[in-house]
Each structure stands twice: as structure tokens, then as C-alpha cells.
Amino acid sequence: MKISDSDLFFRLHTASDSHRIVSMINRDPNHLLNGIGVTEFEQDLDEPNGRIREHTFVVELGQVTAGYFSLCFVERSSHTDVYCFGTVDMDWRRRGIGTAIFKFIFKRLQGIANQEASPVHFCHRAVSLIAGETACGVDFGMKEQSTLEILCLKNRSDLNDINRSAPFQFRSPALADAEVWADIYNDAFGGNKRAESVIHEFQSASFNPDLYLLGMNNSGEPIGLVSSLLRGTGARIPTLAVRRDWQRQGAGKALLSEILRRLQHTAVDYIRLSVESTNKSAKTLYFKNGFQPEYNRINYAAVCLPD
Helix, strand or coil, X not given: CCCCHHHEEEEECCHHHHHHHHHHHHHCCCCCCCCCCHXXXXXXXXXXXXXXXXXXXXXXXXXXXXXXXEEEEEECXXXXXXXXXXXXXXXXXXXXXXXXHHHHHHHHHHHHHHHHCCCEEEEEEEECCCCCHHHHHHHCCCEEEEEEEEEEECCHHHHCCCCCCCCCEEECCCHHHHXXXXXXXXXXXXXXXXXXXXXXXXXXXXXXXXXXXXXXXXXXXXXXXXXXXXXXXXXXXXXXXXXXXXXXXXXXXXXXXXXXXXXXXCCCCEEEEEEXXXXXXXXXXXXXXXXXXXXXXXXXXXXXXXX
């Protein structure tokens, strides 16, 4: 049964909503944030310069919290990129709530584009396994931009023969390494990560110094990085980056081998990571280490131009 937009109420998130939101997220095994805790969720809302807390909303249907979403703003020189994290409660999907959320988001982003006299580029990250997510992107005329393949390693016995990889060395980063961490990330991905965001990440509840690593060459120069998060019964490797002038020299393989070796000693049932569908060399590396395709995350894009 479809739900009318008039039956839904959108309001700003308060701290008292976080337990319910986290419960919704963790009921969905395919959610990007599955396994997150309340403390980590709250800390993520305060990502520096992301404007997330002021753009996090709950969606109510009577006395029921039927969904939530957060908008994360990333300032570029010519426009603002906006990414969305959110979910509709699994008991209320396929009833038009996701469509209502999109209407609300586009109206809000158009208002921001007009107010700030600058284009807003919105990215919708649709999980192929969640019914309706890809349809929302298509129905709102968004253009498919790229596809990430989510790979999963479920057979922990595949990790038994992992050894340290020479000639690279590894160490946990400190707050003083924030600039280096951001620089490696930006060099590898062409991003604009800032040191203050890295510091925020290092100070979060999910940061584990044994699972955040800088990779260094024989001269002690940091040339790559890898991070892993433990969430629920699984682990996620959100970032593996190598400076461009050190790519295809074994650094990525060494970083992956080291983080998998360390994950041997945890109690996780599976390990997930994502890779661009067009990155054949990275996929080959992951497949050789026992990862298998699980589902896709399709990035849809739309632009709100100021009137």
C-alpha cells in the first residue's frame, strides 16, 4: 500500500533519534554503514566542514520513525558536491517513502543552490540488492556516473598463508601524520581530503591503531595507506591508496596482505571492500586474495543550478 506524501513528516534529527536510526541501519545487512554504533554515528555527524548534522532528518509516519537521511556537503572550487547516507526502515519499503525523501532532498538542494548562487551536484549511491534504490535514481532523471563493485571475503581459511611483504614497512599513523595521510589519499584518488577530516577520523570511536596503517618504502617515506573498520560480525576495508608514482610496484599488494594478516586475529566472519568496476588491476589483486563479487553500488548524479 502506497503512502501519501502528506502522511509523512520530516524533521531535523536530535540525539534521541540515534538509537532508532542505528537499529534501522543494522537490520539491513547491505547498508553501507551496517554494524555502526550510536557513538560512531553521532561522531560522523560532526565531520568537519560536512554540514551533516544540520542536514540530517528523520522521516515520521504517525508515531513511527520510517526512515532517515543525512546530506554531506563537500565544497569544490566551482560547485558543491552532496552525498546522501540514509535508509527506509525495512518494514516500510516499496511504499513511496524513498520517493518522498528524494522530493524533499531535491527541493532542499535547489533552495541551497539559489541561496548560495552556486551549483549543487547531488550523488545518489544505490545498492543493487536493495529494491527501489536504483529505480529512484532513474525515476528522478539522474545520470549513472560510475559503479563500485562490493567484494566479500567469507572463507577465513583463505588468509592462512598471508605473510609480511618486503620491502615495505608498516606503522600506525598518529595525529601528526594527518597531512601525510590526506596527501597520499588525494594523490591516489584526485580528491580534496583535508587534514582536519583525517584527525576527526583518527579520533573517532571506530579508529583502531592496529588496523590503520601507513606503508613506507626502504627510505622510510610513506607511499601508501590502508584502513579497516570492525563493525558487528564483519570488517570493512574502506580505503587502500598508493601514491601514483609507486603504483604497480607491489605496494598495493603489500598493504592488502598486511591488513588481511592483521584481520586474521579478529573474530570477524567476513571482510568487505569496494572497487571501481573499471579498475581491472585492483580487481585482479582482490580476486587473487579470495574476494568474490557480492553486489554493486551504482552512483547516480544530478545537478541543481541556481535560478
